[in-house]
Amino acid sequence: MTEDNVKDALREVRLALLEADVNFKVVKDFIENVRLKAVGTEVLTSLSPGQQIVRIVHDELVAIMGGGEDNSLDLAAKPPVAIMMVGLQGAGKTTTCGKLGNLLKKQKRRPLLVPADVYRPAAIEQLKTVGRQLGLEVFNSTADQKPVDICNSALRFAELNGYDVVIMDTAGRHQIDDFLMDELAEIKNTVQPREILFVADAMTGQEAVNVAGGFNDRLDISGVVLTKLDGDAKGGAALSIKAVIGKPVKFVGLGEKLDALEVFHADRLVSRILGMGDVLTLVEKAQAVFDEKETALLQSKMKKNQFDLEDFLAQMQQIKKMGSMESIMGMIPGMGKMMKQMKGAQPSENEIKRIEAIIRSMTPGERANHSIINGSRRLRISKGSGTSVQEVNQLLKRFTEAQKMIKQLQKLGPKGLMKGLGGLGKGMMPFG
Amino acid sequence: MEQKETKGFFRGLLNKLTGVEAADERLTPVETTSETLTPEQPAPSPPPAATSATVEKPSFFERLKSGLRKTKDGLVGRIDALVLGKKEIDADTLEELEEILITSDIGVKTTVELIRTLEQKMGRNELKDGEALRAALKEEILSRLIAQHRPLDINSRKLFVMLVIGVNGVGKTTTIGKLASRFTADGKKVLLAAADTFRAAAAEQLEAWGHRSGVDVIRHKEGADPSAVVFDACKAAVARNVDILIVDTAGRLHTKVNLMEEMKKIRRVISREIPEAPHETLLVVDAATGQNALSQARLFKEAAGVTGLALTKLDGTAKGGIVVAVSHEFALPVRYIGVGESIDDLRDFDPQEFTDALFQA
Numbered sequence: 078m079t080e081d082n083v084k085d086a087l088r089e090v091r092l093a094l095l096e097a098d099v100n101f102k103v104v105k106d107f108i109e110n111v112r113l114k115a116v117g118t119e120v121l122t123s124l125s126p127g128q129q130i131v132r133i134v135h136d137e138l139v140a141i142m143g144g145g146e147d148n149s150l151d152l153a154a155k156p157p158v159a160i161m162m163v164g165l166q167g168a169g170k171t172t173t174c175g176k177l178g179n180l181l182k183k184q185k186r187r188p189l190l191v192p193a194d195v196y197r198p199a200a201i202e203q204l205k206t207v208g209r210q211l212g213l214e215v216f217n218s219t220a221d222q223k224p225v226d227i228c229n230s231a232l233r234f235a236e237l238n239g240y241d242v243v244i245m246d247t248a249g250r251h252q253i254d255d256f257l258m259d260e261l262a263e264i265k266n267t268v269q270p271r272e273i274l275f276v277a278d279a280m281t282g283q284e285a286v287n288v289a290g291g292f293n294d295r296l297d298i299s300g301v302v303l304t305k306l307d308g309d310a311k312g313g314a315a316l317s318i319k320a321v322i323g324k325p326v327k328f329v330g331l332g333e334k335l336d337a338l339e340v341f342h343a344d345r346l347v348s349r350i351l352g353m354g355d356v357l358t359l360v361e362k363a364q365a366v367f368d369e370k371e372t373a374l375l376q377s378k379m380k381k382n383q384f385d386l387e388d389f390l391a392q393m394q395q396i397k398k399m400g401s402m403e404s405i406m407g408m409i410p411g412m413g414k415m416m417k418q419m420k421g422a423q424p425s426e427n428e429i430k431r432i433e434a435i436i437r438s439m440t441p442g443e444r445a446n447h448s449i450i451n452g453s454r455r456l457r458i459s460k461g462s463g464t465s466v467q468e469v470n471q472l473l474k475r476f477t478e479a480q481k482m483i484k485q486l487q488k489l490g491p492k493g494l495m496k497g498l499g500g501l502g503k504g505m506m507p508f509g
Numbered sequence: 510m511e512q513k514e515t516k517g518f519f520r521g522l523l524n525k526l527t528g529v530e531a532a533d534e535r536l537t538p539v540e541t542t543s544e545t546l547t548p549e550q551p552a553p554s555p556p557p558a559a560t561s562a563t564v565e566k567p568s569f570f571e572r573l574k575s576g577l578r579k580t581k582d583g584l585v586g587r588i589d590a591l592v593l594g595k596k597e598i599d600a601d602t603l604e605e606l607e608e609i610l611i612t613s614d615i616g617v618k619t620t621v622e623l624i625r626t627l628e629q630k631m632g633r634n635e636l637k638d639g640e641a642l643r644a645a646l647k648e649e650i651l652s653r654l655i656a657q658h659r660p661l662d663i664n665s666r667k668l669f670v671m672l673v674i675g676v677n678g679v680g681k682t683t684t685i686g687k688l689a690s691r692f693t694a695d696g697k698k699v700l701l702a703a704a705d706t707f708r709a710a711a712a713e714q715l716e717a718w719g720h721r722s723g724v725d726v727i728r729h730k731e732g733a734d735p736s737a738v739v740f741d742a743c744k745a746a747v748a749r750n751v752d753i754l755i756v757d758t759a760g761r762l763h764t765k766v767n768l769m770e771e772m773k774k775i776r777r778v779i780s781r782e783i784p785e786a787p788h789e790t791l792l793v794v795d796a797a798t799g800q801n802a803l804s805q806a807r808l809f810k811e812a813a814g815v816t817g818l819a820l821t822k823l824d825g826t827a828k829g830g831i832v833v834a835v836s837h838e839f840a841l842p843v844r845y846i847g848v849g850e851s852i853d854d855l856r857d858f859d860p861q862e863f864t865d866a867l868f869q870a
Contacts, residue, residue, distance in 0.1 A: 092617075098799035101612035166822060166850075167678025167795060171709075196850070198686075198717030199710040206709030206731070251825035278678065282614035282799025284827045291826075305677060308762035310801040333677070333707070 083115045086130045090351075097313035097350040100286045103320045111137055135347060141320050144343035148325040151271055151299065156241035157189070157232060159268045162302075163261055163292055164276035166249030169304035169330055171200060173276050174246040175207035176330065176338035177302075181242050182213060189240035191216040191231040193224040193264070194248035204246050211335055214240065224248070225263045232268050245270070252291025262295055273298045274327065277314055279306045285314035286321045293322045303346075304330035307337070311350050386444040389476050390436045393429050434462040435472050447473055602639075603628060606646075614799050616834025623649050647864060650833055654860035659842040661789055661817060663692065663753055668746055670754045670779055670786035674772060674813055675793035676805055677760030680821035682711065684793055684847055685757050686718025687855035693722045697752040702742030703728035704735040704775060705759035715757050721852055725749075735759065735771065736778045743782035756787070763808035772813050791844060793819045794835065796827035806835045815839075820858070821847035 087108050094104045115133050152158045160177070162170045171194070178188040190208050192215065194200035201218060208215035216231040228245050235243045247264065250257040265273065275289055275298045292298055303315045306329045315326050326341040436444065438461030443450050450458070450473065459466045603624055610620040626649055630636050636645055663669045671688070673681050682705070689699045701719050703726055705711035712728040719726040727742040739756055746754040758775065761768035779786050792815040794802050809815050818841050820832050829846075836843055843858040 095611050096617055096800055098614075098801070165797065165825065167680055169678055197683075197714070199713035202713045203708070203710035210709070251822075253826055278795075278797070280676070280795075280798050280801040280805075282797060282828070282831065283612050284614075284797045284825075285799075287826050288797070305762065307764075308676070308801070309764045309804050310799075314799070 097311035099313035100317035138347040142343035157235035159270035160272040161270040168276040188242040191245045195220045196248045279312040280310040281314040289318040300327040307331045438462040613830040615830040619834040651864040653837045671789045672787040679793045679795040689724045690722035700751040701726045702756040707759040769812040796829040802831045817844040819845040
């Protein structure tokens, strides 16, 4: 591999990282590292030079992000074990407290939530409501108490009442606010938490490093929770934080629902940052939502090439359950750009409603065999569904395309839709 | 779902490496000659301005300045270290400048535009040295902000309706609390609508703010239809002869179609009840946000017809550089800036003051 192939490729990598909000110093060091690693290496026979660089970049990033390292929650101490949540305002600490409590409850622990944000109006009320929704006990604190006193008495309360994990929600603050940072340090000294989790918004820009650094300097945090990753932010901030302060990302927040907290996977974030698409997440998300029976039926139908309009409708409805089309498409590698070009070409929620209306206006016979739908049937269907003949035509066209696509998928993937979906992604990626 | 034109990152990369020529729309600076940064470039890290241990509560302007000073240390400090005292400006200097701008969260597109403009000026020999380059850069940034600057005139309507939107955790409710206090102090009769019925205790939070400035809040139970809250609030605003109605909405990620639809419905209800309303749709942006703010602005503008921006949390170390990009790319004026957590920590945005403070030594 020569200076030249490496240089051009790294220029692209650099831009991709910068656009993903990875800190510029981190990017610089990283690029230099990869350059050293890449130049002069033998190109493996199975890879092109481009693929090889991509692989080096990918592997290096995964290594930085702590791929393979243990990033599980450390609760190995005499109960009650204290966990402190810290971070800027609006990062999502309170919601994460609830999600984490919920997760621990599922692991047969008895968590106690402690509202120690006495500054933001109704912050205590927020955590109490979250606790109620989840069926979790919330320590009864009030806004006129001192946060350190709240945490201290909560710990004693937990000890007496048999709670084994105590999750403390602290107020959002800037890392340069000495008064409030002293307060956190005091809480830390008093309750001796096993974990101090820094909650970081995935949308954070270049400041992420300074903020996380500030918190780490004062509190020696034990890990990071990356929130709001269900949007379209790349989350490069997490890479910066890990590279600079060396603390592992332990969880990612993926939605407003109180079960939307997941264990962090380094390789997925790296793919996301590099714009490779988060195929694994997509597949998992799809698997979680797709009704297994329905999917099995669909699979067998697809195998026999019997995919009809009824199935098309069922598929649309399942896709609707998975979330917005855009977020799903965005997760498939290469689709992000394509989506922009096809803007309007893919069904919005409203369009799906119309498609439903049209298909429901068809007779069972028509749904099973669309080729019998002639002009007068089209007119009837359009009237029945309150749409126009053109829209019916469009739908039929779209359906035939889907049929074709499914045939292709079958050739690609070994079996069935889910594997086909994964296979589609894999086929588009430079390496498996 | 055909695989046409999928020019993703890797495709571009592979094309380059395999020699396939593809029109590369990626934003790269024109014709950079050398790939290495000259070693004699000064390290872009000026000594941090000692964040003064504040004995007394500093005045607003000082706080803004000290807030912005951090911004300046990041952006302008580095530019100064880079360009001042340099007699010649070369491609390397510009490339470094580009990187500094990008990493101040100014946004890739705006950065490239700024660099292009500077390059043109250099081509015409208008910029002889680092000093001139710095002045030109300041001028460019300022002119972009001024071009979009339109202060909000809440007196333009008998009943002025403001809809406040944004992603989760940017400070919508806090900003509304501050706005309510401010308008009340101006002698206006204000009404707040707690249309965030999703997040736990959001209405309580808004009520707490309303209480502080003696402003009524229209609310429903948690989980209620936000459009119903807005409907009631509009009726109440008319019946109570209110001057300003401010609608707080739930934080939502701009990529969630169903939540964006919900917001469109809120808008429809407002404009059905009060013609031509909302008169201002304010998008609240956290100063710490990176490139994602561009995506937020794009999708919120499409879905909700955003007419103005509020930039919050400028009292931290966040650079807020993104505001230059967002304002310019989407032709949106910055209306307000949030500089702290107290009720009076909201100010009108002043581009001149903002840029001056940004560039002040």
